[in-house]
Amino acid sequence: KSEDFxxxxxxxxxxxxxxxxxxxLEILSRELSQTLEKDFPAIDLWxxxxxxxxxxxxxxxxxxxxxxxDAIGEEFIxxxxxxxxxxxxxxxxxxxxxxxxxxxxxxxxxxxGVRSVLGxxxxxxxxxxxxxxxxxxxxxxxxxxxxFEWYQHDSGQMVESEVIQRLxxxxxxQPGLTCWFGELLxxxxxxxxxxxxxxxxxxxxxxxxxxxLYALPNNNILNIISKAKKEPYKNAVLELFKTDEKIIxxxxxxxxxxxxxxxxxxxxxxxxxxxxxxxxxxxxxxxxFNYFADELxxxxxxxxxxxxxxxxxxxxxxLNIRNLMKRYQKYLKKNREWLLKDxxxxxxxxxxxxxxxxxxxxxxxxxxxxxxxxxYPEFPTGNGKIDIIIRYKEKVYGIELKTYTDESGxxxxxxxxxxxxKQLGLSEIYLVFFVEYIDDENRLRYEADYQDKxxxxxxxxxxxxxxx
Numbered sequence: 001k002s003e004d005f006x007x008x009x010x011x012x013x014x015x016x017x018x019x020x021x022x023x024x025l026e027i028l029s030r031e032l033s034q035t036l037e038k039d040f041p042a043i044d045l046w047x048x049x050x051x052x053x054x055x056x057x058x059x060x061x062x063x064x065x066x067x068x069x070d071a072i073g074e075e076f077i078x079x080x081x082x083x084x085x086x087x088x089x090x091x092x093x094x095x096x097x098x099x100x101x102x103x104x105x106x107x108x109x110x111x112x113g114v115r116s117v118l119g120x121x122x123x124x125x126x127x128x129x130x131x132x133x134x135x136x137x138x139x140x141x142x143x144x145x146x147x148f149e150w151y152q153h154d155s156g157q158m159v160e161s162e163v164i165q166r167l168x169x170x171x172x173x174q175p176g177l178t179c180w181f182g183e184l185l186x187x188x189x190x191x192x193x194x195x196x197x198x199x200x201x202x203x204x205x206x207x208x209x210x211x212x213l214y215a216l217p218n219n220n221i222l223n224i225i226s227k228a229k230k231e232p233y234k235n236a237v238l239e240l241f242k243t244d245e246k247i248i249x250x251x252x253x254x255x256x257x258x259x260x261x262x263x264x265x266x267x268x269x270x271x272x273x274x275x276x277x278x279x280x281x282x283x284x285x286x287x288x289f290n291y292f293a294d295e296l297x298x299x300x301x302x303x304x305x306x307x308x309x310x311x312x313x314x315x316x317x318x319l320n321i322r323n324l325m326k327r328y329q330k331y332l333k334k335n336r337e338w339l340l341k342d343x344x345x346x347x348x349x350x351x352x353x354x355x356x357x358x359x360x361x362x363x364x365x366x367x368x369x370x371x372x373x374x375x376y377p378e379f380p381t382g383n384g385k386i387d388i389i390i391r392y393k394e395k396v397y398g399i400e401l402k403t404y405t406d407e408s409g410x411x412x413x414x415x416x417x418x419x420x421x422k423q424l425g426l427s428e429i430y431l432v433f434f435v436e437y438i439d440d441e442n443r444l445r446y447e448a449d450y451q452d453k454x455x456x457x458x459x460x461x462x463x464x465x466x467x468x
Contacts, residue, residue, distance in 0.1 A: 004100075005062065005063050006060055007063045010028070012066060012067070012069055015027045015072045018073075021044070024072055024073075025045075026043070029041065038057060050086065050104060053087060053106040060100055061107035063107055064109050066112065069113045087104045137173075138174055144167065145168075148182070155186070157186075157199065157200065159185075160201045162201075163185070163201065163205045167205070169282065171281050177281070177284075184216070189208075189216060192208060213286060223263075224264055227258070227259070227263075228259070228288055232255065233258055240265065240279065241354035243403055244409065247276065248277070249275040264279070266279070268382065276383060277383060285382060286376075289358070289377050292354070296355065296358055297339075317393075317395075318397075322430075325430075325432065328360060332467075336468070356434045357386055361375065364390065386401045388401065398421055398424050399429070400430070402432070403434050413431060414431065414450045417431040418457040429457060429460070430461075435464070436466055447461050
């Protein structure tokens with residue numbers, strides 16, 4: 001009951017960059033004073049911290065909620081945890097007294113942050129072994145659908161079911177991104193005004209999605225990018241774009257732990273006891289793909305020589321993808337020395353597989369964009385699979401990217417590509433394998449078209465030689 005307890009919700013965000021105990025303690029004291037409208041002293045020593053929760057400053061038991069608790073330094077988290085534990089144990093030893101009669105009136109405590117304080121680093125062991133961690137899951141599809149049903153009820157504007165499904169598929173129920181994108185669809189933005197007399201349909205989604213992907217700021221996404229591009233985690237993120245195999249998730253891996261806690265990755269369960277890493281959502285993966293592709297290959301050099309005929313690629317009917325890939329192969333061979341000079345490398349000094357995916361994407365984008373072609377990446381699974389979709393002259397072309405490993409992987413990739421082609425509604429799809437070297441004999445053998453009997457989709461393999 002409100003008459004039995006005080007409730008305070010405070011934030012430690014402003015203590016994020018503080019390095020001294022005095023500054024951190026003063027911020028907490030100030031937050032308590034402002035929230036509870038009481039005069040708390042500006043303490044500067046840890047031994048005085050428990051006094052804030054005595055009857056000298058509190059008139060009834062306090063339920064305290066501290067947001068952004070993990071924004072403060074690790075050493076301060078340890079000290080706060082230790083002091084809170086001492087207060088807890090003191091109250092437990094006074095179990096014969098009512099909550100309002102105990103020495104310390106801190107009745108309940110909730111610490112909110114990206115990560116739990118259960119695993120704080122402390123050589124003497126975790127001092128905060130009395131806590132329970134609460135994981136807040138993403139929104140389910142039914143919850144997202146329910147939000148739009150309430151919107152339809154209140155506004156009278158219909159939202160097509162396809163829009164709700166696509167929104168959920170792209171954002172995976174991440175609350176901040178889901179609500180932000182829902183706001184774009186229902187309230188609009190500078191370049192897109194919502195017509196309340198028309199339903200929110202697939203065209204509405206495409207307009208909002210393009211703006212969200214390329215033009216509009218979002219603090220959630222900016223924060224994810226800032227975490228993903230930071231060393232040493234950048235290398236781990238680049239490794240996640242590889243297509244030859246999925247990466248096992250281990251919570252005690254510091255890179256995986258950090259990326260998971262900061263919303264870059266999520267967990268994919270397989271069978272009963274296995275866990276893989278995947279990106280947290282297709283939208284996040286696309287934003288990261290675009291960021292790294294632009295960071296590495298903003299300047300691509302000359303793609304086409306002056307007065308060069310493009311008739312072998314740009315036909316009256318559309319695109320000749322095989323000839324386009326031959327041009328890319330020629331371009332890469334000619335420019336790779338300077339183009340890949342500063343490309344990030346693995347520990348074995350080989351360039352990350354993702355670098356070549358970024359490069360091909362930027363080549364196709366810059367080649368076709370002036371000719372009103374649209375090029376964009378797709379990530380159907382969140383790991384182990386990258387596709388490039390091209391729209392040109394009202395035709396759709398699908399290109400699946402893979403790194404060649406062996407003949408078994410090659411055959412599996414053919415079947416997988418056929419399935420994806422059927423999913424896209426295409427009768428044929430291209431499968432581009434990146435390989436260090438391939439001779440003419442093997443190129444002739446492995447670039448033979450494959451007709452999948454189950455799906456009816458024709459898969460056309462193409463090998464792109466990296467030379468490194």
